[in-house]
Amino acid sequence: MNDTPKLLVIGLDGVPCTLITDYIEKGYLPNFKKILSGGFRLHQMDASIPDVSSTSWTSFMTGVNPGEHGIFGFMDLRPGSYKIYFPSSKDIQAPTIWDIIGGTVNNRNSALYGKYKTSINNRLRSIVLNIPQTYPAAPMNGILTAGFVCPDLKKGTYPEYVYNYLESIGYLPDVDAAKAAEDSDLFLKEVFSALEKRALAYDYFFDNEPWDLFIGVITETDRLHHFFFDAARDQGHKYHNLFISFYKRIDEIIGRLFTRFMEKTGGRGLFMTMSDHGFTVLRQEVYVNSLLRERGFLKINKQREYFEQIDTGTKAFCMDPARIYVNLEGRFPGGPVSLSGKKDVIKELKNLFASLEDSDGNVVIKSIYDNGEIYQGPSSDKGPDLVCLANDGYDLKGSLKKEHVFGKGQFTGMHTRYDAHCILPGNIEMGSRLHIENLAGIILNYFSKERTWNT
Amino acid sequence: MEHLTILENKSIFIIREAYYRFKDIAMLWSVGKDSTTLLWLCRKAFFGQIPFPVIHIDTTYKFPEMYRFRDEYAKKWGLNLIIGRNEGQVEAAMGPGKGSKLDCCNELKTNALKQTIGKYGFQALLLGIRRDEHGIRAKERVFSPRDENFKWDYENQPAELWDQYKSTAAEDNHFRVHPILHMTELDIWRYIKRENIPMSELYFSKEGKRYRSIGCAPCCSPIESNASSVDEIISELETSNTSERSGRAQDKEDAYTMQKLRSLGYM
Numbered sequence: 001m002n003d004t005p006k007l008l009v010i011g012l013d014g015v016p017c018t019l020i021t022d023y024i025e026k027g028y029l030p031n032f033k034k035i036l037s038g039g040f041r042l043h044q045m046d047a048s049i050p051d052v053s054s055t056s057w058t059s060f061m062t063g064v065n066p067g068e069h070g071i072f073g074f075m076d077l078r079p080g081s082y083k084i085y086f087p088s089s090k091d092i093q094a095p096t097i098w099d100i101i102g103g104t105v106n107n108r109n110s111a112l113y114g115k116y117k118t119s120i121n122n123r124l125r126s127i128v129l130n131i132p133q134t135y136p137a138a139p140m141n142g143i144l145t146a147g148f149v150c151p152d153l154k155k156g157t158y159p160e161y162v163y164n165y166l167e168s169i170g171y172l173p174d175v176d177a178a179k180a181a182e183d184s185d186l187f188l189k190e191v192f193s194a195l196e197k198r199a200l201a202y203d204y205f206f207d208n209e210p211w212d213l214f215i216g217v218i219t220e221t222d223r224l225h226h227f228f229f230d231a232a233r234d235q236g237h238k239y240h241n242l243f244i245s246f247y248k249r250i251d252e253i254i255g256r257l258f259t260r261f262m263e264k265t266g267g268r269g270l271f272m273t274m275s276d277h278g279f280t281v282l283r284q285e286v287y288v289n290s291l292l293r294e295r296g297f298l299k300i301n302k303q304r305e306y307f308e309q310i311d312t313g314t315k316a317f318c319m320d321p322a323r324i325y326v327n328l329e330g331r332f333p334g335g336p337v338s339l340s341g342k343k344d345v346i347k348e349l350k351n352l353f354a355s356l357e358d359s360d361g362n363v364v365i366k367s368i369y370d371n372g373e374i375y376q377g378p379s380s381d382k383g384p385d386l387v388c389l390a391n392d393g394y395d396l397k398g399s400l401k402k403e404h405v406f407g408k409g410q411f412t413g414m415h416t417r418y419d420a421h422c423i424l425p426g427n428i429e430m431g432s433r434l435h436i437e438n439l440a441g442i443i444l445n446y447f448s449k450e451r452t453w454n455t
Numbered sequence: 456m457e458h459l460t461i462l463e464n465k466s467i468f469i470i471r472e473a474y475y476r477f478k479d480i481a482m483l484w485s486v487g488k489d490s491t492t493l494l495w496l497c498r499k500a501f502f503g504q505i506p507f508p509v510i511h512i513d514t515t516y517k518f519p520e521m522y523r524f525r526d527e528y529a530k531k532w533g534l535n536l537i538i539g540r541n542e543g544q545v546e547a548a549m550g551p552g553k554g555s556k557l558d559c560c561n562e563l564k565t566n567a568l569k570q571t572i573g574k575y576g577f578q579a580l581l582l583g584i585r586r587d588e589h590g591i592r593a594k595e596r597v598f599s600p601r602d603e604n605f606k607w608d609y610e611n612q613p614a615e616l617w618d619q620y621k622s623t624a625a626e627d628n629h630f631r632v633h634p635i636l637h638m639t640e641l642d643i644w645r646y647i648k649r650e651n652i653p654m655s656e657l658y659f660s661k662e663g664k665r666y667r668s669i670g671c672a673p674c675c676s677p678i679e680s681n682a683s684s685v686d687e688i689i690s691e692l693e694t695s696n697t698s699e700r701s702g703r704a705q706d707k708e709d710a711y712t713m714q715k716l717r718s719l720g721y722m
Binding site for chain 1: 552707711712713716718719720721722
């Protein structure tokens with residue numbers, strides 16, 4: 001038994017609260033059931049807006065909103081241009097939980113850090129495995145291997161001996177999702193084998209490294225869901241049994257880690273599982289840029305590439321998943337919308353989105369948020385002017401290449417914002433509905449000298 | 456012996472050794488500074504007349520200056536020049552704008568080379584790579600076996616202690632031989648100066664910019680530099696500490712990221 005507090009977080013990318021509930025009822029997840037009957041509670045949790053992994057995981061690890069951490073998606077535009085870039089860990093403006101408890105905050109700041117700065121023990125060691133948006137790995141107190149997108153495992157891992165171990169076990173930073181379309185059996189085989197490698201690495205670090213905070217994320221759930229979420233509840237689906245057996249395997253892995261964690265801490269450690277967003281069955285993809293083009297908001301020059309295709313006269317455009325940018329004068333090259341005219345464009349856009357229906361007359365967009373409503377902090381200005389969230393079944397996309405507004409590709413699952421999950425000890429009272437930005441505060445509170453609840 | 460002469464002797468020894476070991480051998484010439492230096496060394500190794508073919512993998516996207524340079528010196532130096540192209544993909548208009556940059560490289564470079572090796576049945580290729588170019592290349596051997604998928608198993612390769620080169624491996628498809636592996640970027644430019652080797656004009660500054668590394672036009676970007684002669688490049692390199700391929704490395708990471716995002720339905 002060890003008296004120093006320890007905290008274990010298992011991240012399950014894209015695992016919905018409703019699916020866990022269903023699968024527990026059906027008896028597929030005996031370990032989840034056991035954990036929940038032992039004083040833990042399953043919460044349905046809201047993800048970030050937009051509900052995309054890079055943004056939501058950054059909200060998890062920093063405990064602040066995108067207006068403060070600065071990550072609005074997997075892709076963004078360089079200031080004053082239509083040139084795309086892929087924000088990396090270096091672009092995160094707020095300190096992460098492990099930086100705060102490990103004493104490696106450097107020059108970054110955030111509201112959450114301000115709150116815990118003086119009460120936190122900052123000599124704590126973390127193990128951080130496979131959280132998206134952590135590439136390249138920055139030096140920290142502990143070990144880290146980056147999750148999606150990780151172009152180079154060596155640059156994505158800190159320190160180097162950890163990379164050597166991961167290489168030695170054939171660890172996969174990510175499955176090859178391109179395979180799903182070509183050879184789904186092979187893809188599924190890779191999904192299972194990547195999960196096993198992760199479980200192996202988690203066990204190894206759990207036992208062989210000192211740590212206070214351990215965060216291990218499984219991303220294969222998200223990959224499986226994107227391509228085969230239709231198999232989750234459809235018993236006639238070719239891959240239904242495989243889908244269930246994947247969840248059963250995750251249940252075993254979590255059950256084992258839970259038991260070992262409780263043994264290690266004499267039952268006093270804080271255990272948590274969580275996801276960065278939920279999932280539901282995708283009925284139609286909705287290409288927002290095609291809608292904007294049809295209605296004259298967007299002009300395209302096909303001679304160019306990516307967002308540099310945006311041509312003179314464009315009033316608004318969309319980046320994945322449904323981040324809407326008004327083409328403001330001075331913000332983007334040739335932006336024709338003046339500051340005074342912005343309000344009208346936003347109003348027109350809101351009317352357009354609110355009235356969007358599919359061919360059966362179903363309303364597509366559930367909510368439209370203004371930048372000021374959802375983003376607070378020094379990076380808010382970098383964010384989109386509007387973000388749309390769709391009703392279940394309609395996956396909003398930012399592609400510039402589609403001809404029509406509605407379509408369907410190979411994907412059968414789509415993200416949901418409202419149905420992320422979190423399992424927490426029952427004595428942690430949240431008051432209101434749980435949001436992914438709350439979790440970092442719970443973790444810091446646990447390590448704080450002024451902890452407000454006991455485990 | 457002078458430093459550059461030691462390097463030159465070593466390279467010429469490797470080139471002759473490779474030619475002696477492998478009947479069907481060729482060298483790859485990208486028209487860049489390293490492979491042009493290698494070409495020069497091959498000419499010296501065989502007294503001006505290279506006894507094996509010189510392959511140029513043509514993606515069709517090289518700079519016009521590179522094509523002009525290639526044709527001029529192929530003629531002047533009497534080279535047996537083979538131009539390798541993935542014709543199917545060139546016809547299908549593969550390019551950095553179609554698909555990902557990674558797909559483009561894969562089709563127009565790697566597969567073009569595979570097809571060329573397959574067509575002529577080469578057992579070994581001489582390449583102008585250097586150990587200081589990129590972290591991963593530090594692990595390279597002078598004689599480096601590749602399997603039929605071009606896979607380089609860098610954790611399982613023959614030791615090369617005291618310059619004992621291993622040039623047989625029955626199960627492998629072909630050998631890559633690297634005669635200038637031991638040279639640095641600065642060695643190359645000093646050797647170019649000593650030997651007065653002709654180089655593509657792209658390396659020399661025009662309007663404050665020059666290319667430090669050349670390849671396909673859409674994927675290369677020039678660096679800010681006023682070095683317009685070999686001497687000026689040498690003095691620039693003596694004081695510079697940014698990586699030679701810094702522009703290209705970021706391109707590769709971005710290409711990977713783009714492919715990953717696309718496979719999950721983004722972009």
